[in-house]
Amino acid sequence: MILAYPDPVRVVCVGIPVEKLLENPNSDIGLTTSVEFCGGTHLKNVGHIGRFVISSEEAIAKGIRRIVAITGPDAEKAIHRAERMEKRVQALKEKVEADKNLITDRKKYKEVVKEAYDLIEELNPMQLQCWRKEKIREQARAVQKLLDSYDRQAKAAISDKILNEAKELSKTVEDGHKFFVHIFSEGANGKILDSAIKLFKKPGAILALSRNDELGKVVAVAKVDKSLVQNDFNASTWINKVCEVIGGKGGGKEVQAQATGDAIDKIEEAAVIARKFAELSL
Known part of the structure; x- marks a missing residue:
């Protein structure tokens, strides 16, 4: 059998010393935590990592998921980037909620609809905390739904106006x-x-x-x-x-x-x- 790695290899265990696992290899204690082959960068102190941000999480096979994370200065940038995006989406939401007559100015309405769409398009490729990214996306979609509700209300008002106009005309x-x-x-x-x-x-x-x-x-x-x-x-x-x-x-x-x-x-x-x-x- 050809081995891809030399024997022995480094193994990392979370919460339980590897030495304790080796004392009794047949014990179930290793099933209660994560025991992994270490194929990554070694650190003398985890504090050297700095901020840690999970930027994506996905399924790669049945029962197996992959997470991608960034650390250090890049993680700090991702956090600040998310904060800026949240503020922009919140500002747009407040603008839309404050102007329920927005639909009467179709040019202005289209500009705001485009702004909400562009925010989501800008957000999609960004490297942010994955949970926060989804939260911001949902907030932007909520703004889009609010704009859609304004549009439906405006169309309903036009329909009512014309139908009432027809009713009165039909009498004459x-x-x-x-x-x-x-x-x-x-x-x-x-x-x-x-x-x-x-x-x-x-x-x-x-x-x-x-x-x-x-x-x-x-x-x-x-x-x-x-x-x-x-x-x-x-x-x-x-x-x-x-x-x-x-x-x-x-x-x-x-x-x-x-x-x-x-x-x-x-x-x-x-x-x-x-x-x-x-x-x-x-």
Whole structure:
């Protein structure tokens, strides 16, 4: 048998002198602590190590885990680095918590979202105490979740506003009207506009528009009752007329269609074209 190391080799035991283990090799005493082959640097005094930081811990095989640690000046740097990161995450958290109206300024909101994302990206490769690194990461993710909750609240507020607007408008539409075109408040998406036009029991043809300055888009949704569908007029042809003004491309069926376009400054013109097309067709 070829030995990789000379005999004898140095063995280190934690808490129990090796000499005591050698007195009775068959004793179970060695199972109560760590008894290891020493393949590392020897120190006359453990105080020479200085600060000791476990930077990572991972599984390398079944039942075996590996830890990586740093000592001395590098450990001190890791500790100070973690302290600075904690302060930055805490400052961001306090800023977000102090400004619940942050979502109303979309530019500022995006900047803060990016700041939280960048903090996590900066943190990931850092050499820190592994437990502290995970704690800081969780704190940063908590800030992201808080920002997400603000965004959901803002979107819910937009939805409520537009649906209430639709409810009030539906009361004013007279029975004799065959079609209705309206520009709703800013910020609606296709789903919200779809819910809004479903609140109208009359007329049979409705086209709704809304501009979203944050995305630089105009959203349009059309609904046409089957009784009003003609060869040259249906929800799809109607929405495509709007696309000629706002750009983009529409899609859908004869009774329901929607589109988005980039020409947000032409939303009023698109509404005029939509009314004229419906007026000439119906």
